[in-house]
Amino acid sequence: MDIDNPLVLIAEDETEIADIISAYLEREGMRTVRAADGRSALDLHLLLKPDLIMLDVLMPKLDGWQVLSEVRSRGGTPVIMLTALDQDIDKLQALRIGADDYVVKPFNPVEVAARARAVLRRSGGTASHMLRVGSIEIDLDSHLATVLTEAGPVHPALTLTEFRLLSHMARAPSRVFSRGDLIDACLPGGEALERTVDSHLSKLRRKLEEAGAPGLVNNVRSVGYRLADVR
Structure with a gap:
């Protein structure tokens, strides 16, 4: 991982939300790539090996839980879950499967960018x-x-x-x-x-x-x- 220019995979099927996240992450010096469904997210994860995944729960083809489970079977790529479901059970499920953080919609994009940086710092012991x-x-x-x-x-x-x-x-x-x-x-x-x-x-x-x-x-x-x- 290049800690100064990390690659973030945004797995989000709502274009407007993906646009906002991408703009704020890129303003912080990150590069972004997008997937509009769960299957595409897994394909891009395998191909590009991003440094972080911003993962929506409700997506076509494969939902966020399925994607997270498969990503964890492949290795330790950091994952931040995005969802409109503000319920403790969903947070617990995300953490149990292996998410690194959890953001509830609607969210402040500045906070999302800050959380992305924090997760990257925690996971970036060999980044340099x-x-x-x-x-x-x-x-x-x-x-x-x-x-x-x-x-x-x-x-x-x-x-x-x-x-x-x-x-x-x-x-x-x-x-x-x-x-x-x-x-x-x-x-x-x-x-x-x-x-x-x-x-x-x-x-x-x-x-x-x-x-x-x-x-x-x-x-x-x-x-x-x-x-x-x-x-």
């Missing part, structure tokens, strides 16, 4: 070791990049320099890095030539495209390079 940009996960400890595709995870075979370039740019998605920036941060002194940066990034772009992440590395004419923050 993981970065995410679009469909790419970067494990800084294992020096492993993973492209999350519909067919499953793909691990492109990156050189140390390619991994350094990818992880350095992933810390600030959409920022444009000059070649000089990238040389100073990622390349050993003996390779400090701008054309060498171009060569490494060209190979990195090709490997990511072959792994299923096209268009991630972008050249900004006369300036440098950036990663597209694809959602």
